[in-house]
Amino acid sequence: MKKTLILPSLLTTLLMTACASTPSNETATQSEAPTVETDQASQQTEADNWKQVGTGAAVSHIHGAGFWQEDARPVIATHTGLMEFREDGWYELMSNRHDYMGFELVEDGFYASGHPEQQSAFKNPLGVVRGTERGETLEVRSLEGEADFHHMSAGYTSESLYVYLEEPTSELQSGFYRSLDKGEAFEPMKMDGTARYGIAGLLADANEPLRVYVYGPDGMLVSDDGGDTFDSLIADEPILLAATDGTTLAYVREAAAYELVLRQTGNETILSLPNLEADVVPIELAVEEGRLLLATSDNSVYLFEEGSWSTLLHAGVAK
Numbered sequence: 001m002k003k004t005l006i007l008p009s010l011l012t013t014l015l016m017t018a019c020a021s022t023p024s025n026e027t028a029t030q031s032e033a034p035t036v037e038t039d040q041a042s043q044q045t046e047a048d049n050w051k052q053v054g055t056g057a058a059v060s061h062i063h064g065a066g067f068w069q070e071d072a073r074p075v076i077a078t079h080t081g082l083m084e085f086r087e088d089g090w091y092e093l094m095s096n097r098h099d100y101m102g103f104e105l106v107e108d109g110f111y112a113s114g115h116p117e118q119q120s121a122f123k124n125p126l127g128v129v130r131g132t133e134r135g136e137t138l139e140v141r142s143l144e145g146e147a148d149f150h151h152m153s154a155g156y157t158s159e160s161l162y163v164y165l166e167e168p169t170s171e172l173q174s175g176f177y178r179s180l181d182k183g184e185a186f187e188p189m190k191m192d193g194t195a196r197y198g199i200a201g202l203l204a205d206a207n208e209p210l211r212v213y214v215y216g217p218d219g220m221l222v223s224d225d226g227g228d229t230f231d232s233l234i235a236d237e238p239i240l241l242a243a244t245d246g247t248t249l250a251y252v253r254e255a256a257a258y259e260l261v262l263r264q265t266g267n268e269t270i271l272s273l274p275n276l277e278a279d280v281v282p283i284e285l286a287v288e289e290g291r292l293l294l295a296t297s298d299n300s301v302y303l304f305e306e307g308s309w310s311t312l313l314h315a316g317v318a319k
Contacts, residue, residue, distance in 0.1 A: 049136060050084070050091040057318045059083065059090075062295045063150075064103020064112070065284040068134065074293050074303060074312060076284075077103035077112060082135045085301075090318045093135050098126065102152030104204075105286075106159050108132065111141075111183060113149035128152075128161070128183040141183035143169060153202045156246065158209035162189070162202045162227060176202075178226050180209055189227030197221060200239070206246035215239040215251065241285040250287040252294075258282060260292070274302045274309045 053059075061079030068075050074085040081097035083090050101114035109132040116122035122129075127143030151164040161179040163186070168174050177186040189212075198216040205211035210226045217238045221230035234251075240258070242251040249263040252273070260271040273282065276296060284295035292304035299316030302309050313319070 049094060051094050052088070053083065053090040053092055053318045055089075055318060057090075059299055059313060059316045059318060061099065062284060062299055062301070063099075063101045063114070064110075065293045065295045065301065066103075066105035066110075066286040067288045067291065067293065069105070069108060070134075072288065072291070074301070075105075076295060076301060076313075077101075081117070084134075085303075085312050090313065096131075096135055096138055098122070098138075102149040102163070104152060104154035105156070106154050107157050110135070111152060111154045111159075111161060113147065113152055115148065128179075130183065142179075142185065146170060147172075151202055153204040153212070155204040155209060156206040158205070158207055160204055160209040160212075160226075161186075162204045162212045164202060176227060178212070180226070189223075190229070192228060193230035194221060201242060203242045203244060206244050213242060213244075213249075215242050220251070241282050243285045243287045245288050248287055248290075250285060250292065252282045252285060260294075262287075271304070274300075274311065 059078055062076050064077035066075055067073065068084065076083050077100035079099050081100070082093045097117045098120065099115040099117070100112040103112045104110060109130055112126070112129055112131060114126050115124050116126055122140070123145030125145065125148035127145065127147050128141040128149065129138045130141055131138050146169040147165060149163045150166065153162045154160070159182045161183050163177050165172055165174050165177060172186060176189040176191055178189055179186045194214060197214070197218045199214045200216035201214070203213040203215065205213070208224070210224055212223050212227050213233065214221050214230065219232065219237050220234040220239055220242065222233040223230045238254045240252045240254060242249070244250065247264060251261050253259050253261060258273045258276065260273055262269040262271065273294065277298065280300070281297045282294055283297050286293040290305070294302045294304070299313065300311065301313035303312050
């Protein structure tokens with residue numbers, strides 16, 4: 001049976017629609033793209049490759065968030081590439097400034113989809129790309145010029161990919177897919193046990209390649225066979241976002257106010273979120289060893305560490 005992604009209207013607007021502006025890339029689409037694209041000045045220092053963002057600069061279209069592997073700096077994927085937060089403010093990577101979608105960090109890099117920057121040799125859309133060297137090198141894994149995955153989750157150590165394909169490609173119909181070979185090929189997920197549930201998102205387990213979660217207005221389901229069959233894990237809780245680092249399952253639920261729940265073996269902790277405006281919705285969440293990174297629909301970014309929240313980006317304006 002064909003499965004349909006069912007979402008509350010608000011989540012549909014925020015999470016399942018494409019960027020309002022898609023980069024024009026007709027010339028690049030018609031040409032043959034290389035497998036790997038790197039910054040031309042490969043010998044530049046970090047300070048040369050990353051430029052500090054000026055106070056008051058606007059940041060928009062956050063489509064991914066996490067912590068870099070080497071130094072645990074917060075990083076976000078935006079409409080114009082990657083940004084990382086340092087002690088003295090935000091920095092942006094001056095190469096590979098693509099409109100990343102489905103951005104997901106893994107043990108030594110990241111996976112992403114989306115649209116290439118203008119004048120890029122990559123075809124539009126990007127398909128599945130794998131980034132290394134903090135985003136300075138990108139390798140096309142598959143579906144370049146065919147697929148733009150807004151919903152992609154990658155296992156941090158396993159690198160299993162779980163995706164929802166909105167628009168069909170030349171070989172794949174719309175629906176849920178998994179890749180167990182790091183994005184080179186995709187096979188459909190049967191999704192048995194999900195027919196009565198609305199699905200707002202997918203979450204790959206950090207370590208177990210065949211474990212995947214789906215969540216939405218009815219709670220959370222879990223599969224241990226790659227998404228073919230699902231069982232209930234959390235019932236009757238409207239879940240907007242979820243993330244895991246292998247030891248902690250973190251999710252945002254909608255109660256009287258948004259709450260952040262941290263689940264570990266035999267333990268559950270509830271945290272209040274930062275004060276949000278009435279129409280602002282959490283859209284990105286990352287967890288790593290007790291630290292949390294949260295992005296919201298007004299392009300704000302918040303960091304939780306040592307028991308409290310701090311604001312890294314307020315309403316899309318760099319501090």
